[in-house]
Amino acid sequence: MAGSSIARPLVALVLLGILAVTLAIAVGSAQVGVGRVLWVFAGGGSELDRTLILDLRLPRVLSAFAVGGLLAVAGALMQVLLRNPLADPYVLGLSGGAAVGALLAMLAGMAGLVVSGSAFAGAMLATLLVFGLAHGSGSWTPSRLLLTGVVVAAGWGALITLILAMTPAARLPGMLYWLMGDLSHSGQPRPGLLVLLLVCLLVLPLGRSLNVLARGSMQAAALGVSVRPLEWLVYLLASVLTATAVTMAGAVGFVGLVVPHMLRLLLGNDQRLILPACALAGGILLVLADTLARVVIAPEQLPVGVITALLGVPTFLYLLYRSR
Amino acid sequence: MIHRLTLLAAFLLAPLPVPAEALCARDALERDVCLPEPASRIVTLSPGATELLFSAGAGERVVGAGAWSDYPPEAEQLPRIGDSSRLDLEAILALQPDLMVAWVDGNSRQQVERLEQLGIKAFWLAPREFEDIPRALEHLSVLAGTSEVAELAAESFRAGIRELQDRYQSAEPIRVFYQIWDQPLMTINRDELIGKAIELCGGVNVFGHLPRLVPRISTEAVLEAAPQVIVTSGREQNDRAWLADWQTYPSLPAVAAGNLFLEPPDLLARPTVRMLEGVSHLCQTLETARGRL
Numbered sequence: 001m002a003g004s005s006i007a008r009p010l011v012a013l014v015l016l017g018i019l020a021v022t023l024a025i026a027v028g029s030a031q032v033g034v035g036r037v038l039w040v041f042a043g044g045g046s047e048l049d050r051t052l053i054l055d056l057r058l059p060r061v062l063s064a065f066a067v068g069g070l071l072a073v074a075g076a077l078m079q080v081l082l083r084n085p086l087a088d089p090y091v092l093g094l095s096g097g098a099a100v101g102a103l104l105a106m107l108a109g110m111a112g113l114v115v116s117g118s119a120f121a122g123a124m125l126a127t128l129l130v131f132g133l134a135h136g137s138g139s140w141t142p143s144r145l146l147l148t149g150v151v152v153a154a155g156w157g158a159l160i161t162l163i164l165a166m167t168p169a170a171r172l173p174g175m176l177y178w179l180m181g182d183l184s185h186s187g188q189p190r191p192g193l194l195v196l197l198l199v200c201l202l203v204l205p206l207g208r209s210l211n212v213l214a215r216g217s218m219q220a221a222a223l224g225v226s227v228r229p230l231e232w233l234v235y236l237l238a239s240v241l242t243a244t245a246v247t248m249a250g251a252v253g254f255v256g257l258v259v260p261h262m263l264r265l266l267l268g269n270d271q272r273l274i275l276p277a278c279a280l281a282g283g284i285l286l287v288l289a290d291t292l293a294r295v296v297i298a299p300e301q302l303p304v305g306v307i308t309a310l311l312g313v314p315t316f317l318y319l320l321y322r323s324r
Numbered sequence: 325m326i327h328r329l330t331l332l333a334a335f336l337l338a339p340l341p342v343p344a345e346a347l348c349a350r351d352a353l354e355r356d357v358c359l360p361e362p363a364s365r366i367v368t369l370s371p372g373a374t375e376l377l378f379s380a381g382a383g384e385r386v387v388g389a390g391a392w393s394d395y396p397p398e399a400e401q402l403p404r405i406g407d408s409s410r411l412d413l414e415a416i417l418a419l420q421p422d423l424m425v426a427w428v429d430g431n432s433r434q435q436v437e438r439l440e441q442l443g444i445k446a447f448w449l450a451p452r453e454f455e456d457i458p459r460a461l462e463h464l465s466v467l468a469g470t471s472e473v474a475e476l477a478a479e480s481f482r483a484g485i486r487e488l489q490d491r492y493q494s495a496e497p498i499r500v501f502y503q504i505w506d507q508p509l510m511t512i513n514r515d516e517l518i519g520k521a522i523e524l525c526g527g528v529n530v531f532g533h534l535p536r537l538v539p540r541i542s543t544e545a546v547l548e549a550a551p552q553v554i555v556t557s558g559r560e561q562n563d564r565a566w567l568a569d570w571q572t573y574p575s576l577p578a579v580a581a582g583n584l585f586l587e588p589p590d591l592l593a594r595p596t597v598r599m600l601e602g603v604s605h606l607c608q609t610l611e612t613a614r615g616r617l
Contacts (some may be wrong), residue, residue, distance in 0.1 A: 029541075030548035047575040048547060055572075056544050109559060110505060168392070169409055169430070173540070174507045184542065187508050299545030300534060301508065 006273045009266075013280035017065070020284045023085025024061040024291040025053060026189055029298035051246040059189050063248055064304070065283035066192030067183070068255050073199065075256030076263075077238040080214045081231055082142045089242040092149025095251040096156025097126025098243065102250070103163045103175050103262035115178075116187070116247045123243035126152065131235070142217070145235070181252030181305025185292050195244045199237050199278050206230070207272030214269065250310055252305045254312030255282050281304035285311075348432035348500070349463035352428060352450035359445060362469025363423035367416055369436070370408040370427040373449060374399045375596035376457075377425060380465045381473025388419045395598070399468050402428060411435045416444070423447060423467055450586075451517060451595035454485050454524075461597070477597055484600040488524055492607055495526030496614055501551035501578070504527065506559075506566045508540045517599065525607035527553075553613040555606070557593065583613040 026034050030052055039045045040053045074089035082091070089095070101122025105115045134148040164175060203210070209230055212220040217227045245252070259282045263274055289307040296302060336540035348358040367388040368374040374393035377386050389402040390411075406412035408430040416424065426436045434447050447467060449460055449584050458478030467473030504510050510559055512519045514532035523527045530549035531539055554576075554608065556566050567584040570576060578584060587609065591602030 029545045047552075050543055051573060051575060052547060054548070056542075111559075111565070165410070170505070173505060173510065177508045180509065184509070294542060295610075299531070299541045300536065300539045301542050301547075303508075315561075 006270075008228040010276055010280065013277055013284070017052060017280050017284050017287075020287045021061055021065065024064070024287045025057050027291060028052070028057055028294055030126055043261075060183055060186060060290070061287055062189035063186035063192060064183050064286045066189050066287025067186070067245045067249045067252060068190060068282035068284070068289075069196045069261075070241045070282070071252060071256040071286075072259035072278035073196070073203075074238040074245070075240035075282075076260035076271070077203070077234050077241070078256070080210050080271065081234045081238065082146050083214065083260055084187070085214065085261070086140075086257070087146070088254075089238065089245070090251065090253075090256070091153070092126075092130050093145070093153030093156050093169055094126045094239060094242045095125050095246050096118065096153045096160065097129070098123035099179060099244040100156055100159045100163070101125070101253060103160060103167075103177055105299045106171060106178070107163060107167055112185075119250075120243055120247040123229055123239070125247055126156065127236075127243070129240040131232075142231070145212065177303045178250040179305075180303040181250045181308070182303040183249045183252075183293075184301060186248045192220065192244055192248050195240065196279055199241055200276055203234075203237060203275055204272065206233075210234070210271040210275075211269075250303075250305070252286065252308055252310045254316070255286055256318075258312045258316050259285060261316065265319060265323065325462055347467055347469070349447065349466045351446075351448040351463065352456070352460075353448045355448070357445055357447045357467065357469055359423065363421075363467050364588070365419065365421045365443075366468065367405055367424045367444075368393065368418055369405070369424055369431045370413060370449075371399075372451075372594045372596050373401070373425040375458055375594060375598065376449070377464060377468070379477045379597045380461045380463065380468060381470035381477075382468035382613060385468055387421060388416065395596075411439075413439060414466075417442065421572070423545055425449060425464065428437050431471055451547075452515065452518065454517070456600070457595055457597060457599065458482050473502040481597050481600055483563075485524070485603070488600075488603060488607055492524060492526040495611070497526060497528050497553045498614055498617070499550065499577075500527035500610065501531070501546055501554045502547065503554060503556040503566060504538065506569065509543060509546070510540050513537055513539060517595055520548075521592060521599075521603040521606055522610075524603060524611045527606075527610050547576060550577050552577045552581065553585065553610060554578045555585045555587055556607060557587050557589040560589065577617075581613070581616045583616055585609045586614070 026037050032052060036045060036049050037053055040049050042068055071089050078087040078089055078091060079085060098119040101118035101247055102115050105118040130149045130152050134145040167175060209225045210222050212225055213230060221227050263277050264283055267273055267277060289311060290304045293302040293304040293307045347362060348356050351357050364385055365387045366377060366382060366385045368377055368386055368452060370390045373394045375395055378396050383398060387401060388405040389399055391404055391407040393399045393402060405415045405469060411433060417440060422528060424446050426446050426448050428480060433610060440446050444464045451457055457605055458481045461474045461478045461533055465471045502511055502518055504512060511531045513534045513536060514529055516537050519529050519532055530551050531541060554570055558566055564586060570579055570584060573579055591598050
């Protein structure tokens with residue numbers, strides 16, 4: 001594949017990304033015109049405008065971009081790893097583990113960093129649990145990993161239901177918003193953007209090996225790829241990406257499933273292109289979805305997970321229908 | 325009251341037979357709930373209902389109460405019949421009550437209907453106005469046969485609200501943001517009882533116009549609404565964390581004036597006679613806030 005045919009779609013996506021971020025910063029429940037937004041970035045503007053734009057909207061929009069990118073790349077990696085088109089970042093129970101961690105913290109009356117921290121801990125625990133169980137003894141296959149993950153995910157699901165059933169009604173909204181995915185308390189975007197960038201830089205050199213792996217482990221091994229270490233590396237990276245995303249915004253659905261598929265249909269299945277494209281397109285999708293979540297019934301708010309699912313379900317169904 | 329007098333009259337004029345269903349009260353679902361004789365075994369399905377029955381003088385007739393019924397202190401000793409959203413039907417049946425007091429916003433309609441099919445009468449509460457509280461006291465006391473006590477409680481509640489109305493009707497309007505939760509950030513609109521309390525105290529609820537009873541809003545919307553005072557009950561007693569979070573926006577009028585207040589929990593949250601105390605406290609808080617502007 002020639003360099004320019006990789007570069008061209010990426011340049012287009014970068015431009016789209018800049019557009020989406022600008023739009024997202026310009027609109028919100030408070031009416032701040034584009035002129036005043038530009039004025040704020042030029043260093044002026046009233047104190048209220050500065051707070052609105054710089055302290056509230058900008059971090060949130062960047063967080064949305066980071067979370068979307070993290071989830072889309074994680075989804076693309078999972079689909080390669082499991083060689084299953086239905087794989088998404090949560091299929092192996094990672095979000096379930098994170099949810100149990102976060103909800104337990106909320107049940108104990110905690111908030112903020114403690115909730116994020118225990119969500120991350122839960123996600124990592126889920127990763128190690130599935131890793132340990134699937135590793136076990138005997139032969140290891142992606143389908144064994146998938147089955148282990150799905151069953152562990154079901155277990156997390158049961159624990160989540162149990163926690164919800166034991167929670168006093170007043171605390172339920174916070175938990176449900178977390179489970180649906182919500183960016184209103186995502187905090188600092190920097191760690192997320194950093195993880196996204198680092199992992200992208202780490203996987204890009206692996207693109208060729210991943211392309212071979214996507215065709216099957218036998219073929220990959222025959223072509224000289226050391227399959228087992230590569231698969232575990234991919235699993236670990238996807239887990240770190242997902243854990244970071246879930247820690248920032250809860251379990252935002254469908255981005256990780258739909259974005260890689262859309263891009264494959266548009267751009268072909270070259271991982272060297274698909275992975276960075278996922279980082280950009282996932283970010284763009286979530287930035288736009290979160291903007292809708294903020295303004296559809298403003299000043300009331302919707303959780304962004306609702307919007308991604310509402311956009312994701314018909315898109316995915318359409319793609320499936322067309323690809324028949 | 326009137327029903328009881330009719331009953332008395334009927335009893336004096338023609339001792340036999342007593343009318344089959346003589347005690348009737350209309351509940352919040354506009355249904356006439358009738359009992360052949362005053363209820364002697366009552367089950368309350370929410371903490372608010374428990375409090376109302378104790379205020380109506382029927383506390384000793386309550387044989388079971390919903391989870392979190394902690395006021396008055398005697399209520400804590402009552403057998404529990406499950407959380408208001410998930411009633412323990414078996415526990416309720418085992419108590420053999422002749423009346424249950426249900427709450428529209430908390431109890432499951434299906435569960436209560438199931439119990440009604442099994443022969444237990446239900447009286448529904450749906451407090452939307454201050455007047456609904458004394459009215460509920462009166463209606464419940466008809467069914468429990470404790471009208472004298474309830475009448476006094478109802479009248480003193482009405483008088484208290486009237487007094488506050490008189491005192492604050494010409495108070496300087498002040499823009500209020502009432503935070504009931506932080507993640508997600510939630511407030512109340514003007515139809516909620518707390519919203520009515522704010523209005524009664526001469527406050528202007530900055531989100532009063534929103535269509536939903538408990539809207540979920542953004543920090544951005546609060547900054548734009550520029551409230552002059554922020555009030556919350558916190559997550560629990562003396563929890564100032566939510567108020568501290570607002571300190572990061574010094575340009576907010578409420579923060580600039582130091583108008584961040586913690587109200588005692590339960591007093592405003594529960595639609596019971598203690599709400600008068602809660603409203604009075606809120607009015608004083610807003611008065612303090614006015615002084616700092």
